Amino acid sequence: MRITTFTDFSLRTLIYLASLPPDQMSSVQQVSRVYNVSQNHMVKVVGKLKKLGYIHAQRGKGGGISIAQAPEDINIGRVIAQMENHMDGVDCNAPACQLAPCCELRKALMVGMQAFIAAMENYTLADIMTNKEQFSPLLFINQPEGLDQEMTGLEDNQNVATNKNLD
Structure with a gap:
């Protein structure tokens, strides 16, 4: 199972x-x-995470985004299921498949998708962050002002991500 880029960046944001x-x-x-990743794409990710109650977002001076729940309360399987638009595995109607009336592939893929989500429901955000202290330097957290941009080599106008797979 491969999650969409949208879901991937949702988990990375958390x-x-x-x-x-x-x-x-x-x-x-x-x-x-x-x-x-493009700021426009991240706005969409943050908007959905806020709507689902995973993050706080405050506009204006002194605003920003922050985690809204304890990491041990954020279930990875639930996040994936909420962020993914298409959990049916295959679309037998685009284009229409002549095998659809007798094919069991869709049902088999649904079972696989459900098993994937069930397996991921065994993990919380805290579980996948057991080495949290190692994340900060990799994410440029608590670095001097401007160091994050300098170290990543990014300029605002270079944040480009294609819109493919951004469901």
Whole structure:
């Protein structure tokens, strides 16, 4: 099972925010720089994570984004299921498949997808961050102002990610 880029960056955003010191906020711009993804795409990711209650987002001066739940309360399987738009494995109608009336592939793929989600439901954000102290330097957390951009070599106008697989 391969998750979409949208879901991948949703999980990465949660990891990033959970890696921050308590009560520290970040920004969409910062997260997009760290992961080298377009800010427009990250706005969509953050919007959905906020809508689902995983993060806080506050606009304006002094605003930013932060984790809204304890990492041990964020279930990875649930996040994946909520972020993925197409968990049916295959679309037998695009284009229409002449085998659809008798083929069992769709049912088999659904069983596989359900097993994948069930396996991922055994993990929380805390479980996949047991080495949290190692994340901070990799994510440029608590670095001097501007070092994150300098070290990643990114400029704002270089944050480009294609829109393929961004469901």
